[in-house]
Amino acid sequence: MNAREKILARISEAKPDKAALSHHLENHPRGPQPMDFDDLKKRFAERALKLSSDLVEADQLNLAPGLIANYLQQRTLPMKGVCWPALNHLPWLDSGLDIEARPAWNEDMVGITGTFCAIAETGTLLLLGGEKTPASVSLLPETHVAIVDPKRIVATMEDAWDLLRRECREPPRTVNFISGPSRTADIEQTVTLGAHGPYRVLLVLAP
Amino acid sequence: MQNASLDFKRQVTVKLADEKLQQALSRLQSRFVEGRSAVISEIHDLQETRDAATRIRDRVLNNLGHWLLHFEEQATKRGAVVHWAETAEDANRIVVEIAKQHDVKTAAKSKSMVSEECGLNDALENAGVKVVETDLGEYILQQAHEAPSHIVAPVVHKNKEEISDLFANVHGLPRKTGIAELCREAREVLRPAFLNADMGISGANFLIAETGSALIVTNEGNGRLVTTLPRVHVAITGIEKVVPTLEDASTLLRLLPRSATGQSITNYVSMLTGKKKETDPEGPDHFHIVLLDNGRSSLLGTPMQEMLRCIRCGACMNHCPVYQNIGGHAYGWVYPGPMGSILTPLLDGIEKAPDLPNASTLCGACAVVCPVKIPLPDLLRKLREKQLALGLRPRQETALLGIWSWLALHPRAYALATRIAVRAMKVVGGKEGLLHRLPGASGWTDGRDFPAPEGKTFREMYRERS
Numbered sequence: 001m002n003a004r005e006k007i008l009a010r011i012s013e014a015k016p017d018k019a020a021l022s023h024h025l026e027n028h029p030r031g032p033q034p035m036d037f038d039d040l041k042k043r044f045a046e047r048a049l050k051l052s053s054d055l056v057e058a059d060q061l062n063l064a065p066g067l068i069a070n071y072l073q074q075r076t077l078p079m080k081g082v083c084w085p086a087l088n089h090l091p092w093l094d095s096g097l098d099i100e101a102r103p104a105w106n107e108d109m110v111g112i113t114g115t116f117c118a119i120a121e122t123g124t125l126l127l128l129g130g131e132k133t134p135a136s137v138s139l140l141p142e143t144h145v146a147i148v149d150p151k152r153i154v155a156t157m158e159d160a161w162d163l164l165r166r167e168c169r170e171p172p173r174t175v176n177f178i179s180g181p182s183r184t185a186d187i188e189q190t191v192t193l194g195a196h197g198p199y200r201v202l203l204v205l206a207p
Numbered sequence: 208m209q210n211a212s213l214d215f216k217r218q219v220t221v222k223l224a225d226e227k228l229q230q231a232l233s234r235l236q237s238r239f240v241e242g243r244s245a246v247i248s249e250i251h252d253l254q255e256t257r258d259a260a261t262r263i264r265d266r267v268l269n270n271l272g273h274w275l276l277h278f279e280e281q282a283t284k285r286g287a288v289v290h291w292a293e294t295a296e297d298a299n300r301i302v303v304e305i306a307k308q309h310d311v312k313t314a315a316k317s318k319s320m321v322s323e324e325c326g327l328n329d330a331l332e333n334a335g336v337k338v339v340e341t342d343l344g345e346y347i348l349q350q351a352h353e354a355p356s357h358i359v360a361p362v363v364h365k366n367k368e369e370i371s372d373l374f375a376n377v378h379g380l381p382r383k384t385g386i387a388e389l390c391r392e393a394r395e396v397l398r399p400a401f402l403n404a405d406m407g408i409s410g411a412n413f414l415i416a417e418t419g420s421a422l423i424v425t426n427e428g429n430g431r432l433v434t435t436l437p438r439v440h441v442a443i444t445g446i447e448k449v450v451p452t453l454e455d456a457s458t459l460l461r462l463l464p465r466s467a468t469g470q471s472i473t474n475y476v477s478m479l480t481g482k483k484k485e486t487d488p489e490g491p492d493h494f495h496i497v498l499l500d501n502g503r504s505s506l507l508g509t510p511m512q513e514m515l516r517c518i519r520c521g522a523c524m525n526h527c528p529v530y531q532n533i534g535g536h537a538y539g540w541v542y543p544g545p546m547g548s549i550l551t552p553l554l555d556g557i558e559k560a561p562d563l564p565n566a567s568t569l570c571g572a573c574a575v576v577c578p579v580k581i582p583l584p585d586l587l588r589k590l591r592e593k594q595l596a597l598g599l600r601p602r603q604e605t606a607l608l609g610i611w612s613w614l615a616l617h618p619r620a621y622a623l624a625t626r627i628a629v630r631a632m633k634v635v636g637g638k639e640g641l642l643h644r645l646p647g648a649s650g651w652t653d654g655r656d657f658p659a660p661e662g663k664t665f666r667e668m669y670r671e672r673s
């Protein structure tokens with residue numbers, strides 16, 4: 001017997017009711033859910049700010065680069081960075097931004113991504129990694145800018161899973177829930193923003 | 208990790224006298240205990256959610272084989288390689304082999320208590336692989352050659368000044384004093400480690416059977432880096448960590464960070480499924496998942512099975528009056544506090560940790576906060592019974608308890624014995640009414656005096672009044 005067989009042999013379980021177990025898988029029932037949120041966008045914004053993210057709103061997607069440029073300028077951050085190839089079509093240059101569409105490298109200071117959806121309950125973003133949406137863009141740079149479509153704000157993580165099941169055949173290699181800038185409280189349990197990931201996260205709500 | 212639980216009693220004395228440690232522990236209490244209570248109430252039906260979480264964990268444990276096989280099937284479909292390890296040594300051997308197979312020279316690691324349980328770093332270093340811990344707390348400990356003292360906040364026993372000195376010493380840079388500066392310095396020192404590592408090692412908070420994914424809960428982002436940049440990713444975790452569905456994981460995720468650090472959600476929750484696809488611009492070419500048993504399967508079907516529900520949030524230790532006073536190192540192994548006092552004897556041998564099941568007042572705070580409702584005090588009590596049955600308690604204690612139980616079953620003898628005892632104690636107590644020494648209870652009287660009875664038993668006084 002190899003290790004696998006030995007471990008499985010030790011797991012002395014009553015004969016599984018296979019039908020019940022696959023029923024659970026197929027129906028994937030939810031646990032207790034939070035109370036309904038009246039206004040998903042409002043709730044999302046409140047929670048995101050609480051997580052130390054910054055937030056601006058654009059009337060249309062094409063105006064997002066201008067708002068991002070403003071934000072970077074105000075904070076004297078570099079006007080240069082990378083974006084998801086999926087966002088290459090936005091008018092970056094017109095707003096004075098020098099943005100390359102590719103995965104992020106260590107030197108990149110600003111990373112601009114979209115979001116698969118956002119979660120109102122906790123103010124969280126859900127990003128899927130993929131060919132046009134590399135995960136490094138939201139991770140390596142010190143500033144992460146995420147464009148969020150207000151129509152794609154869902155109430156809970158469970159709603160996000162349903163959306164994922166509907167729109168993707170299977171989860172991509174990386175599914176990342178992001179809730180504000182990276183942080184650590186390892187030294188004296190004091191929360192410090194900017195650990196190994198971004199120091200700041202700007203959310204741009206844009207349809 | 209070597210188990211030093213036999214040294215518990217001596218360690219307690221040392222830790223109680225360690226002023227710096229006492230200060231550090233009071234910080235933990237205020238941040239984590241108050242932090243938890245502030246956010247746990249966001250869950251409006253907390254008890255129902257705890258019940259649901261408990262059912263999820265029980266469902267898995269009652270059919271662990273089934274769910275593990277389903278997980279293995281799904282993970283394999285996506286190109287992950289699943290390994291099964293019976294013991295810590297087996298797990299180490301497997302990871303060393305993976306490293307050799309892929310010609311790995313350096314590994315970057317995010318926090319994993321299971322890897323601490325195995326002593327994985329030493330095994331890799333012995334095989335010539337350089338391992339860098341990248342979680343800030345674990346990195347500090349690696350530089351200081353120390354073990355974690357808490358499962359969530361590993362370096363809780365150290366203060367800022369000690370860390371400043373340590374960094375100045377090992378980094379050779381000007382000494383920083385602010386916490387933010389120290390964090391920035393660690394970030395800058397560690398970035399190259401991520402970029403140059405051949406292998407990333409992570410744990411997994413949950414394994415999702417439905418999708419064959421490993422789910423990792425982190426704040427710093429290092430968990431994302433070690434699973435994205437290196438060409439090989441190894442996730443090592445216990446066999447009990449599997450959960451059936453994404454929804455099940457979501458229920459547990461409502462409780463885990465709130466119970467652990469008082470956060471509604473951690474900064475990152477990363478779900479990793481399979482290896483890099485051809486179209487993926489980044490990600491590891493190889494994904495290995497190591498499932499460690501190390502004594503877990505033998506708890507299934509026993510009264511101790513409930514302990515396997517544990518999701519490693521640390522709330523039980525944060526709320527434990529014993530942990531709050533002695534910290535994690537005194538417990539001698541990887542898992543401290545109430546959960547450790549149960550896991551250490553169960554996983555590493557009951558004879559190796561004789562004091563741990565007794566290192567509790569059974570006040571019950573741990574069971575009240577445990578998100579998956581593990582009856583920790585009951586399990587501690589069961590372990591005490593087992594110790595007694597195996598003859599692992601000191602002879603004097605067993606003898607005294609024997610006398611006590613005989614007396615308790617013989618009311619007349621009990622009345623006589625107590626009558627004699629209270630009178631004798633009153634005499635010895637003298638004018639002060641205090642006993643400085645009690646035969647068989649020196650552990651109690653060494654630190655304080657025992658108030659002497661006033662000369663009559665309860666039953667005598669009761670009779671007088673009625």
Ligand code: SF4
Nearest residue numbers: 517518520521523577
């Ligand atoms: S026993 Fe309960 S409270 Fe303690 S770490 Fe495990 S899940 Fe958390």
